[in-house]
Amino acid sequence: MSNWVRAHTNIALIKYWGKENENVIIPMNNSLSLTLDAFYTETNVTFNENLTTDELYLDNQIQDFDSLLKVKTVLDLVRKKAGIKTKARVDSFNYVPTAAGLASSASGLAALAGSASLAAGLNLSQKELSTLARRGSGSACRSIYGGFAEWQKGHSHETSFAVPVDEANWDIxxxxxxxxxxxxxxxxxxxxxxxxxxxxxxxxxxxxxxxxxxxxxxxxxxxxxxxxxxxxxxxxxxxxxxxxxxxxxxxxxxxxxxxxxxxxxxxxxxxxxxxxxxxxxxxxxxxxxxxxxxxxxxxxxxxxxxxxxxxxxxxxxxxxxxx
Ligand code: 2P0
CATH class of the missing domain: 3.30.70.890 (GHMP kinase, C-terminal domain)
Structure with a gap:
């Protein structure tokens, strides 16, 4: 069974710039963004007993350890929540028009949070998904929602997440x-x-x-x-x-x-x-x-x-x- 999930990138209109807590990614301020249709990431996570380490394939290319760091943070949180130790293979495709040069950690880490939690059999709420995506990359917590979303800074891992603001179903x-x-x-x-x-x-x-x-x-x-x-x-x-x-x-x-x-x-x-x-x-x-x-x-x-x-x-x- 596959667990493909798609997440779209978002652009902040009120920027996130600075962390109060660098370890668990609590921002210094609330931010507000618009999720866009043009750029997105599709990701499938498979937990596999035969793997000895986590593996990340981006556009079919295996990635090195450094690129895996943010991914591992999210996978480890999912494993902890699900009570498993199994390593995972992550397949991810970035749909960004050629030469755009918009490496998108927001869509990438949001799609990962969605797929990894499905693969582990967790049934997370949007708030929990936003919280999980945030630990991979702050801006990813806003990509859980379409349209305008606000990342409310909170003061701890559980209280820092994005909420939907408006579907942006108008002329913008x-x-x-x-x-x-x-x-x-x-x-x-x-x-x-x-x-x-x-x-x-x-x-x-x-x-x-x-x-x-x-x-x-x-x-x-x-x-x-x-x-x-x-x-x-x-x-x-x-x-x-x-x-x-x-x-x-x-x-x-x-x-x-x-x-x-x-x-x-x-x-x-x-x-x-x-x-x-x-x-x-x-x-x-x-x-x-x-x-x-x-x-x-x-x-x-x-x-x-x-x-x-x-x-x-x-x-x-x-x-x-x-x-
Ligand atoms: C934003 N940016 O609000 C701001 C504006 C860049 C400028 O969020 O360290 O990749 O993973 O939490 O989310 C880019 O920062 O940083 C970003 P981490 P992230 O969109």
């Missing part, structure tokens, strides 16, 4: 501008840790979050995509500002990211509701109306190539699939 979409698909120099895990420990701007980031979060929830409730974009853009810029104050300082921006941000500002001058967000890498994501995605893409083709531009709509939560 995202357009990805892929400017670089190379491996990043500073991982998000190291980047956020360095920022919390050394950046004098970090407190300013924390102090302004409550306001951004409540304004964001209000904009979502009103289905106001313009406001959602406006708040997401300023929140992302504040997050990225904290990295410049770190020791040693760093940034995820490349000259191409700046060019993409300028293109978004130009779209606004032309009357479109378009705002950007960026994560721990140089790619730029535009928040806009779903109904204007194609028109906006057509404008951007003056500055970027077809393969650099990927449209995404709100996507569903974790699903069991037949394969």
């Amino acid at each position: 979409g995202m357009l990805f501008i892929i400017v670089n698909d190379k491996q990043k120099d500073v991982s998000s895990r190291d980047g956020m840790s360095r920022t919390v420990k050394t950046s004098p701007f970090y407190q300013g980031w924390l102090d302004s979050l409550g306001q951004d979060l409540s304004a964001m929830k209000e904009a979502i409730a009103k289905q106001d995509s313009h406001k959602v974009g406006e708040i997401a853009e300023r929140n992302a810029l504040k997050m990225h500002a904290t990295t410049l104050g770190a020791t040693p300082p760093f940034t995820y921006w490349s000259p191409e990211s700046m060019r993409a941000m300028d293109a978004v500002r130009k779209l606004r001058k032309q009357g479109y509701s378009a705002h950007f967000t960026m994560d721990a890498g140089p790619n730029v994501k535009i928040i806009c109306k779903q109904s204007e995605l194609e028109e906006i893409k057509a404008h951007l083709l003056n500055d970027f190539t077809e393969s650099q531009l990927i449209s995404a709509k709100p996507g569903p939560g974790l699903q069991k699939i037949e394969k």
Whole structure:
């Protein structure tokens, strides 16, 4: 029997940036994201008495020990809950358009949590799945749900999980501008840790979050995509500002990211509701109306190539699939 599970990636509109507890991944702040249809991971876990170690196959390629670390954390928690010691084989496929360069720990670890718990015969609630996925990678806890989800920080392993906010069944979409698909120099895990420990701007980031979060929830409730974009853009810029104050300082921006941000500002001058967000890498994501995605893409083709531009709509939560 197979246990294939699909999880979609999510992009934060209010960012998770920094941990209160690095061991069990409790964040410093609540975050809020939109799950997208365009990028997802499919994973099947099989516990097998004949295995002497856990094995991870990503797109049919066996992975080394380092790539297995986050996976092992989730598998160990599932084994503990199920009272088993059996090792597992994990088969995982990432469906990310070629050259997108969006390695997705969010969809990957969410799909793993879903499949591993099924394979172990555990019948977990969405809250428990979110909690489990979080231990693999923080942002994965939000990918359990479709549409908008909020990761409520909590204060312990059991109390830190995401909750659904809104199905996003209205006129909102995202357009990805892929400017670089190379491996990043500073991982998000190291980047956020360095920022919390050394950046004098970090407190300013924390102090302004409550306001951004409540304004964001209000904009979502009103289905106001313009406001959602406006708040997401300023929140992302504040997050990225904290990295410049770190020791040693760093940034995820490349000259191409700046060019993409300028293109978004130009779209606004032309009357479109378009705002950007960026994560721990140089790619730029535009928040806009779903109904204007194609028109906006057509404008951007003056500055970027077809393969650099990927449209995404709100996507569903974790699903069991037949394969
Ligand atoms: C986010 N990012 O909210 C933020 C914004 C990157 C920038 O969540 O250490 O891979 O595994 O918990 O989840 C990326 O961080 O980090 C991330 P870990 P994760 O989407």
